[in-house]
Structure formats: C-alpha cells, structure tokens
Amino acid sequence: MTTAVAPTGAAPPASRTSKPPMGRKGMKSMYPSWFYIPAAVLFIIFFAVPTFSSFYFSLTRWTLFDVQFIGFDNFIAFFQEPQLVTAFINTFIYGFVTSASKVVLGLALALLLTGPILGRGYLRGVIFFPVLVSTIGVGFTFKALLDPFHGIVNNVLGFMNLPQPGWYTDPNLALLTVAAVDVWKGVGIATLIFMAGIVAIPHEYFEAARMDGAGAWSVFRNITLPLVRPATATVIILSLIGGLRSFDLIWAITKGGPGFTSDVIASVIYKQYQAGFFGLSTAGNVILFIVVIAVMVPVSLFLNRKQDEL
Amino acid sequence: MTFRRWIRKYLIGIIAILVSIVVFLVPFAFVILQAAKDPREAGLVTFSLPTEWQLWENFIAVVSANDYNFVLALFNSVVLTVASVTIMVVFAAMVGYVLQRKRTKLNAYINFLVLAALIVPPAVLPTIWVLQGVGLFKTLPGLILVEATFGLAFCILLFRAFVATIPKELDEAAIIDGAGPIRLFFGVVLPLLKPVIVTVIVVQAVNVFSNFQNPLYFLPGSDTPTVQLALYNYQSQTVSQFNLLFMYVLLVTIPPLIMYIFFNRQIVAGMTSGAVKG
Numbered sequence: 176m177t178t179a180v181a182p183t184g185a186a187p188p189a190s191r192t193s194k195p196p197m198g199r200k201g202m203k204s205m206y207p208s209w210f211y212i213p214a215a216v217l218f219i220i221f222f223a224v225p226t227f228s229s230f231y232f233s234l235t236r237w238t239l240f241d242v243q244f245i246g247f248d249n250f251i252a253f254f255q256e257p258q259l260v261t262a263f264i265n266t267f268i269y270g271f272v273t274s275a276s277k278v279v280l281g282l283a284l285a286l287l288l289t290g291p292i293l294g295r296g297y298l299r300g301v302i303f304f305p306v307l308v309s310t311i312g313v314g315f316t317f318k319a320l321l322d323p324f325h326g327i328v329n330n331v332l333g334f335m336n337l338p339q340p341g342w343y344t345d346p347n348l349a350l351l352t353v354a355a356v357d358v359w360k361g362v363g364i365a366t367l368i369f370m371a372g373i374v375a376i377p378h379e380y381f382e383a384a385r386m387d388g389a390g391a392w393s394v395f396r397n398i399t400l401p402l403v404r405p406a407t408a409t410v411i412i413l414s415l416i417g418g419l420r421s422f423d424l425i426w427a428i429t430k431g432g433p434g435f436t437s438d439v440i441a442s443v444i445y446k447q448y449q450a451g452f453f454g455l456s457t458a459g460n461v462i463l464f465i466v467v468i469a470v471m472v473p474v475s476l477f478l479n480r481k482q483d484e485l
Numbered sequence: 486m487t488f489r490r491w492i493r494k495y496l497i498g499i500i501a502i503l504v505s506i507v508v509f510l511v512p513f514a515f516v517i518l519q520a521a522k523d524p525r526e527a528g529l530v531t532f533s534l535p536t537e538w539q540l541w542e543n544f545i546a547v548v549s550a551n552d553y554n555f556v557l558a559l560f561n562s563v564v565l566t567v568a569s570v571t572i573m574v575v576f577a578a579m580v581g582y583v584l585q586r587k588r589t590k591l592n593a594y595i596n597f598l599v600l601a602a603l604i605v606p607p608a609v610l611p612t613i614w615v616l617q618g619v620g621l622f623k624t625l626p627g628l629i630l631v632e633a634t635f636g637l638a639f640c641i642l643l644f645r646a647f648v649a650t651i652p653k654e655l656d657e658a659a660i661i662d663g664a665g666p667i668r669l670f671f672g673v674v675l676p677l678l679k680p681v682i683v684t685v686i687v688v689q690a691v692n693v694f695s696n697f698q699n700p701l702y703f704l705p706g707s708d709t710p711t712v713q714l715a716l717y718n719y720q721s722q723t724v725s726q727f728n729l730l731f732m733y734v735l736l737v738t739i740p741p742l743i744m745y746i747f748f749n750r751q752i753v754a755g756m757t758s759g760a761v762k763g
Binding site: 211213217226229237239290292302319322325330419448456 | 494510511513515516519530531532575576577579582583584587591602604605607608612617631635637656666669670696697698702716717727730734742744745749
C-alpha cells in the first residue's frame, strides 16, 4: 500500500539548478513520464494481476488456500447446469433491454428538456435525482411499491380493474421488472448526455432547415439524430457495460429468483462465491469477461465507424 | 408565440410534470412517509399519511441501533469516499495530463489500457486473493485502493479530454517563469482543471458512496461496514419494521443529494466537455 501512495512525494532534483529548459527537448521533459507510475502501480496490482490470474484460477478447484488444477471442468459444469445457462442468456436480455430503453427514453426526454417547456429546471432535476440514490435503497423501495398484494402499483391497477401481475414473483416478469427499475434509476444519465449532445449542435443547422421548410420530424430525422451520434454512442456503450455487469439491483430485488429466472452472470458469480466454489465463481467471471468483450468490441467498432463516415 | 409552440410549451409541459410526479416523486414521497410511520402502519406498505408523524423517533431508533452502528458505517463510508476519490483525482489527473501533452509511442498502449479498464469487468475473487496477499482483505484501506483503481479509467478519460482545452502557451509561460515539472502541474495546470475535478469528484463520490457490490465482496462479515452494506444487513434484522428500513434508505440518500444540490451545474458542464467530445 505504501508503495502505491509514495511516488507523489518524490521531486525531480534537476529543476532547481538547471536553467529553464527550452526548445523541443526541454518541453518534453516538462511532462515527466513518471506521472504514469502511481496510477500504473494501482492498475497493475488491483486490476491487471487479478484479471490475468483469473484465467488460471478459472481452471482450478480453488478455496483461496488450496488450488487444484482441473482443466475446463468449471466451464463444462457451467454450461451443463440449466440455471447457469439461463443466467448467461439473461445477461444479454438485461443488457440489451436496459440499454435500448435508455437510448430511446433518454433521447426523447433530452429533446423535451432542451426545448421550450414549462418547468424545465424542475424536470431536469427530478429525472437526474434517482441517479444519486443508492441502488440498494432503490431496490428496497421498488420491492415495496411493486409488492404483489400490498404494493401501491397493484392497488391502483386493482382499483382500475386491470390485471395485477406479480412483478418480481412471476418467473416470466421478474427479470424485466428489475430491468425497468434499472431504467428508472439510470435514464437521468442518458438524458444528461443526450442534452449535452443536442445543445452542442450549432443553431444555424436548425434555422437553415426551417428556412427550407422542414417539419419537426424531418429536422429530427435529418439533423438532430445524425449530429447527436457521439452522444448516442456514449450512452449505448456506458449502458451496455453497466447492464451486462449489473448486480446490485438484481440482488436487492430478487436475488436471482424466483427460482433462477432473474439470475445474471454477476449474481451467479456471487452465489458460487458464497457457496465456496471459488474456481467455478471465477470461471463465471471469465465468462462475463468474454461476454462483455464479445459484445463491446463489435458495438464500439460499429459506432466509431459510423462516426467517421460523417 | 404561435399556437403550436404554446401547446408545446404549456400542454406538454403540464403533462410532463404530472407524469414526473407519478413516476419520480411518488416513490420518494413513499420513502419519506414510510420513514415517518410507526411499525404497524409501515408494515401495511400503503401510500398514506402516517396517523402520527414519528420521523424523529425513527431517526433516533435507526442511528442508535446496534451500538450506533449507523454512525460507524457512515464514518467508514465518508473515509472510503474521500480517500478513494482523492487518489482518483490526483493519479488520474497526472495520467490524463501527460497523456494529452506528451506524444510518444507509449500513448497508444496507455489509451488501450484505459479503454480496457473501462470495459472489462473486474475479476472479484482473484482481487480478494491479491488483497489477502498484501494483507488488506477485509480492511478499509484495501477497499479504498480497490475503489480508486476501478474508478481511474473513467477519470483519466475526462481529464485527458479537458487538458486538451487548456492552451499549451500557458505551460510555456510557466516554464519561462522557471517552473519545474512538479510546479507546472500542481501549481499551474491542476488549478485550471477545477471544473472537471468537480465533475470527477461528484460523479465518483456518488459512485463510491452508493456502491454495494465492492463492500459486499471486500468487507464481508465486517464489524465496520459501509452504509450500503449496513443497509443491506439491516434489512434482514428489521423484517417487520419497514419504518426503520425506509428511514435508513432516507438517511443514506441525503449525503449524495447535498453534493448534487451544491454542484449541479458543474456536473453538466464537466460531462459536456468530457463525456461527449472525449
């Protein structure tokens, strides 16, 4: 720990005695490469080492004290258990549902909130507010609100003679319910990023389009949508990364249940860890690693290529 | 103002406000109302005013429960947040600054590592193994270093984007005035980074303070948990006392809220310069 913090105190001895360095070479030495070191030390110890060793530990039966190499047995076990395969598929569903909803809703809200609208400041504040609340707190709150028997949501639905689904007790609904709460909590960030993107579009474009007689839809389709692309890329990438790794909310609301119907890879990792199967748990981590890379690399390549074409 | 614009401004505005009340304010009102009820009323989980307001009694009950465990947890969370965010700001600013200013062959590799760290999910159990190896498992310093590491990549991206907006002439002027690399960075550049530092502090402070997964893994069974972990454990102890549970939720929400109220505008400005263009 001390080694990680210490380098900030060290000062290069040369700067006092020598004349002010000038010219190309001098300028370069003003940006010392050792500025990378403190971050690099943390990165190597707490990120790179665990990541690389996870490939080894995923091939072992492991108790933190005792390591026994067993080859690909963990991965075979993972894909032979039906509930773990469910978790694998759920991870994709959860990631894509939350990400797509955040893009659509975030863009719609950002359009609304960058236009002339009553109570704009209030609306901006209130949409961003859930971002601040602890995920666990949000989970407990919605667990109470969506309670199948006592919850307000179902009471209101019952009052209107509508069906009252068991939001997180119905195996077909549980995962989507959690995803919906996730969107509720996170749409504020998407909206903020889209708002920043829309505000950055030069006003002349809109004026020119209006002069040419373009309607609202055609302005959106031909000007806003293409020019807000960097923001769209940011929102998609951030929400996909978050969605594929999601754990807190699922754990707070359903713990992967009922049965294993709302399990995702991250919750399986925790369950296997709790059960003491450290090797299997780490194999889950490697699978999550592969899933995230397999999704993110093509997605970000696609988004960046489109950006270059503009 | 044309009729269409009038409709857009007022009609849609009123609809949006009504929807926002149902979708966003009702859940928060619910938390506050629950936190003010007695255990029996709260147990009904209805959306109603408490017959008797007990906010203060419930507050005392939550704070004093388990030998003032909440106070200890809050202290831990604050230490964790301040320490890890400080490390993130200083270390990431140093990297972002040199990465933007100095063009060498190293840049491509570092940029790749930063992106990789942003995308790749951390390997939790091997991290526990490393923490055990350095003797920091189940300790606050261990969690501080882990949180700082996980936040670095995002901060570096924001800093790198922002440094690009600071003219290089300023560096040259400082050098001519005789500043060395340390003085140039800490004395000249770092103060200029203030807007993005505020963004980084707010975003990461909320992240670290609200994070549940990392304390769950790296401070398991701890007597000195963070507030999120304590809230999670509290829920199992107070099965029939929803009023206390929601008082806890309310208390945990207040610190990030205060931060947001103070720094609201800077967050938007910082995100605009960093997240979209960067």
